[in-house]
Amino acid sequence: MNTAPPALLDEAPAGPPRRTGWHPLDVTEVRHLNPDTVAVTLHVPTGLRDVFAHHPGRHVVVRHRRAGTELRRSYSICPPPHTPTALRLVIKRGGPGGFGEYATTRLAPGARLELSAPTGTFALPHLPGAHHVLLAGGTGITPLAPMAAHALRRDPDCRVSLVHSVRTSADAVLADELAALKDEFLDRLTVLYVLTREDRGSGGGPFARRLDDSGVRRLLAAVDARPGPDTTFALCGPPGLVTTARHVLADTGADPSLVRWELFTTDGTPPRAPEPAGQAPRAGEHRVTALLDGRRRAATVLPDDPVLLDALLRSHPDMPYACREGVCGSCRAKVVSGQVTADGQHALDERDRAAGYTLVCRARPRTPEITLDFDA
Known part of the structure; x- marks a missing residue:
């Protein structure tokens, strides 16, 4: 996902959305669009209407717990044409054991799904008459x-x-x-x-x-x-x-x-940990500080941590992420001090990288101390 300029045709609600927190929503309809794809409509109660206010192009992360594991998947919001205030997700069946398989074969009205607040910057430029x-x-x-x-x-x-x-x-x-x-x-x-x-x-x-x-x-x-x-x-x-x-x-x-x-997907290649430039620092020399929703969280990066996200999740499980493949942009943060190295950052463009943004699911440390701002 690439960064949009401040002026948008589809303006976002005032104030940055919270990046943490999960909200249970009830499924009201599961409609099969074809054998491999369903449209899932969810009820947004009055108390959460402001949380789920969004402009077209934003997405949510669905968290699904099953058999002691947690699956996360990012989906664009696609409201029904005649009820634009409803929340609807179009979900395609993927590989076996994933959330898409569950949604297209077992999900039914009355079920409850955990969703993040809408996020993302995908939108049309503000250009009247375009x-x-x-x-x-x-x-x-x-x-x-x-x-x-x-x-x-x-x-x-x-x-x-x-x-x-x-x-x-x-x-x-x-x-x-x-x-x-x-x-x-x-x-x-x-x-x-x-x-x-x-x-x-x-x-x-x-x-x-x-x-x-x-x-x-x-x-x-x-x-x-x-x-x-x-x-x-x-x-x-x-x-x-x-x-x-x-x-x-x-x-x-x-x-x-x-x-x-x-x-909305990559080529299926597993995330590869990029090699930091120069000599790798010794164990215990890396510390990462994350600013998220106005709070400061710190973690130590261990030698076997593939990326910074793993170090942060060990102590702070509310850190935002979904795909772990550099696609959805849920873990986008600005590097405000220190340096990181990363590859496969598909959700960032040249302007994002020039402004100092990285995807924490792909980033590894290059300096002993790193500070990331998820609120930037």
Whole structure:
């Protein structure tokens, strides 16, 4: 997830959200969108309405405890179109034993899930009258669909082009809702589907294939997305698609400040602990201090700690994290003193790194003392 500038089309509620704390919410509906994906709606009681106030593009972390283990997974908030105050998560079945498998096979109304408060900076730039070009891959549609709807309703002069790349037509979740949105904004919304694994014969069209460099360029031309001061881009999907689209946009001269992106998965490679530069300090020489929700927490980094997050969790289990793969950005913090080294920080862009931010799930110490600010 990349950092958005202060002025947003979808403004966040005033004040920074708390990064800690879990809130139990009751499941009111589990609707199967296809055999591998469900839409889970949860009831937000009156006392938690302010906690779960959010702008389109934010996500929550679900904590699920089972058989003595704790699973955490980050999901974008995708409110139902006719009840925007409800909390809805679109969950895809992943590998065996994960939360996605539980949600798509066993979760039912009446169950209770533990959620974090909404967080994240994925949002459209504030640019009245702009052409917002949104490119989604798979379940990357879940933050982009509400972002499109909100932009169209808030700015009567903007237009939105939304491209959804999926394997087959059955994987185009939310297609019915996007069709209804298209009927509502017939002249200002364009929706285009790219089917990468569905054989539709000669009628498949030029986009019935996986999106490579040339495919992305043809898509941009098809929706008349010409990079310029009045065109914004939002990308969400697997790393390959997002990386390809970012390279194409950079090559065509798109303003980096008008390109927002978010990943929802990595390539499945296990997190690798980066090697610190120079000679590794001896055991006991590393101390990390974390500022979170106005409180100071300290921990010692042991030699077998893969990353700073592990050292902090040993004494402070309320530290924010979810994916542990550098994707969701839940453990984003600013290094205010000392130095760290990290790789695979997919949720950060060049501006984040230049401003001193790191992902604690990927970071290792380079200096004896490090101070991290999760509130920055």
